[in-house]
Amino acid sequence: MIPVFAVLQVLLGAALVTLVLMHSGREAGFGGIGFTPTSQGGTHIVERNLTRLTVLVSALFTANTVVLYRVLA
Helix, strand or coil, rough: HHHHHHHHHHHHHHHHHHHHHHCCCCHHHHHHHHCCCCCCCCCCCHHHHHHHHHHHHHHHHHHHHHHHHHHHH
């Protein structure tokens, strides 16, 4: 059971790093190569969904960290 949570932790960590880089400004991270849409005056729907996905992945990462701690301790 531990290897499943360990692999999941690595995948969630990689996804979280990717999502955070996508949030970077226009000239930094993945935002600099066109992955983050820009809009005129307001938050674009894709940006809001990206934020929601980032929050979801970070919550899963945190929960998996707690599970790994409980299993290994």
